[in-house]
Amino acid sequence: MTDASAGQAPLRDVVQRGLWFEEFEEGVRYLHRPGRTVTEADNVLFTTLTMNPQPLHLDAAWSAEQPFGERLVNSMFTLSTLVGQSVGQLTQGTLVANLGFGAVAFPHPVFVGDTLYGESVVESKRESASRPGQGVVVVAHTARNQRGEVVATASRSMLVWLREPGERQQAAGRATGVDESEANG
Numbered sequence: 001m002t003d004a005s006a007g008q009a010p011l012r013d014v015v016q017r018g019l020w021f022e023e024f025e026e027g028v029r030y031l032h033r034p035g036r037t038v039t040e041a042d043n044v045l046f047t048t049l050t051m052n053p054q055p056l057h058l059d060a061a062w063s064a065e066q067p068f069g070e071r072l073v074n075s076m077f078t079l080s081t082l083v084g085q086s087v088g089q090l091t092q093g094t095l096v097a098n099l100g101f102g103a104v105a106f107p108h109p110v111f112v113g114d115t116l117y118g119e120s121v122v123e124s125k126r127e128s129a130s131r132p133g134q135g136v137v138v139v140a141h142t143a144r145n146q147r148g149e150v151v152a153t154a155s156r157s158m159l160v161w162l163r164e165p166g167e168r169q170q171a172a173g174r175a176t177g178v179d180e181s182e183a184n185g
Helices: 040-049 060-064 075-091 163-176 180-184
Strands: 029-037 095-105 115-127 134-144 150-161
Touching (some): 029 075, 040 075, 075 115, 075 134, 075 150, 150 163
Antiparallel strands (some): 029 115, 095 150, 115 134
16 A cells, blocks of 8 residues: 555555666676476466477377476476566566577476576667667576576567666556556566
8 A cells, every 4th residue: 555644654666677778787697586386287288278289298108108208398388487487577567579589499308397497697788779768688598497407598689678768658657557567578
């Protein structure tokens, strides 16, 4: 509640958000917590929602006869979880758009029951030449399992608001009832 009670000073609001362009630091590793333990439901639901009939994700009997001896978690779920873990810390309400992904790799399989821990390192940043008030940030994402094994890596380019234009954008959204963090995901 932000309204002041009788005789008390009003409370200051702090809204959870990601980083403005100016706050990203090259060479800094951001650790995204908490981790996320992958369930069988996660794997089956994600795999079927994305229309991926790969038996390696869905058929326990068939997968038992394959080299890993059990079903593997859909690698696109792993990538999506890794990026999702970074949102609250890096881009919530400050992202304009994802520009692209590069160098995606899955060096170790993920199994049901594994816990994923994400981290991101800012590789570079520059103000946009064509979009005033916005900047391009490139991060290297890494996901590790509970044993510290790297299970996914990806490079991600994103367009992020500079602080002052981003704050103006958020203020305009509040005036019109649009929640900027919901609009950007």
